Amino acid sequence: MDIEKLKFPIGKFVKPVKITSGHLQEWITDISTFPARISKEVLDLTDPQIDTPYRPDGWTLRQVVHHCADSHMNSLIRLKLALTEDQPVIKPYFEELWAELTDTKNMPIHPSLKMLEGIHERWTSLLNSLTKDQLERVFIHPEQGKTFRIDENIGLYAWHGNHHLAHIVETKKRHNWI
Incomplete structure (x- = not known):
């Protein structure tokens, strides 16, 4: 089992040299359709299936769903900060610690699916x-020591949703749940 392939089933995000309107349309479509696509993949899973890690020592599918809600909520907030403040320094969060909280490890996934929809x-x-x-506005990520443009972040989060969706789909395939 190739751990790198399990971690990054669609590869790592690669920012295009020049972000075009075509990229943006594709990425916004990916973001727009993500809630329906993830729901389609997880709604019929049993609790034991949802509690299966997508890789050895990785998060369970339950944690992945809750993480997507947490992460995408933070991304929307970062977007709004970048649109309303001059180069804001965003507040990073410890996603690996959030994934260990009770609401992420034990709660049903439906509340996070509803959050993702909204x-x-x-x-x-x-x-x-x-x-x-506005697409050229930026925010500063202090943990990564990097400035992110809004257009780049749109691509990163389109990738993020597809990345975690692939964790779920590939886990289902490996376990013959499809």
Whole structure:
């Protein structure tokens, strides 16, 4: 079993040299459709299946679903900060510690699926309204010591959803749940 392939089933995010309107349309579509796509993959799973790790020493599928809600909520907040403040320094969070909290490890996935639906509906509406100038606005990620442009972050989060969706799909395939 190739651990790197289990960790990154679709590979790591690669930012295009030049982000085009075509990239943005594709990424916004991925973000827009993510809640329906993840729900389709997890709603019929049993609790023992949902509590299966996607890789050795990895998160369970339950933790992956809850993580997506947490992460995408943070991304929407970062977008709003970048749109309303001048180069804000965002607040990072310890996703690996959030994944160990009781709500992430033990709660049913339905509340996070509902969160994703609402977050993505608002996020998509906002993304579709952005001007060229707004797409170039930035936020600073102090933990990574990097400045992120909004257009780049759209691509990163389209990838993020597809990345975690692939964790679920590949786990289902390996266990013959499809």
